[in-house]
Amino acid sequence: MNMNELTDRLERLERENRRMKRAGLAVIGLALAVALIGAATPDEIPEVIEARSFRAVGWTDDGVRTEISGHGIEIFDFEGDLRTDMDEGSFFVYDLDGKSGMGMFSSAIELNVNGKTRAEMDAKGFFYSDEKGQTRALLGVVETVAKKTGEESRFTAGVALFDDDGDVIWMAPQ
Numbered sequence: 001m002n003m004n005e006l007t008d009r010l011e012r013l014e015r016e017n018r019r020m021k022r023a024g025l026a027v028i029g030l031a032l033a034v035a036l037i038g039a040a041t042p043d044e045i046p047e048v049i050e051a052r053s054f055r056a057v058g059w060t061d062d063g064v065r066t067e068i069s070g071h072g073i074e075i076f077d078f079e080g081d082l083r084t085d086m087d088e089g090s091f092f093v094y095d096l097d098g099k100s101g102m103g104m105f106s107s108a109i110e111l112n113v114n115g116k117t118r119a120e121m122d123a124k125g126f127f128y129s130d131e132k133g134q135t136r137a138l139l140g141v142v143e144t145v146a147k148k149t150g151e152e153s154r155f156t157a158g159v160a161l162f163d164d165d166g167d168v169i170w171m172a173p174q
Helices: 003-037
Strands: 053-057 064-069 072-076 082-087 090-094 101-105 108-113 116-122 125-129 135-145 152-162 168-172
Touching: 135 168
Parallel strands: none
Antiparallel strands: 053 064, 064 072, 072 082, 082 090, 090 101, 101 108, 108 116, 116 125, 125 135, 135 152, 152 168
């Protein structure tokens, strides 16, 4: 072996030795990081976190995406418009116009269009309303009042159709 070959070999061995030292240090550093991260004990975790509200912001800085507060949970779209609202007694999902949607409440389920209840189901039955909010059809408990006599009638299972004034125009049973 001549001197150049010996020098080349020595430089190659030194490079390999430096790589091995770096790899060893990286492994030791990783092991220390795992040990330190895992060192948190349950005594250090708080029992309760109190705040007026928690907010999760979106992928960009243009607004709140989710808010959890005393009111309930609200979820917003990218424009900041409310899309879902949940609290202790209701769950409501809004359409793109923000006025229409469907809600489930502790006592009823509603379908709203342009801010007016168009369909509702509660303990008395299923109601369908026109665009003015006037009940037009009912399946369930039908209650009527005769205009001339003031006599009240109540049918526990029935179907009724109503006119613009809310008067019954057809009903079964009669």
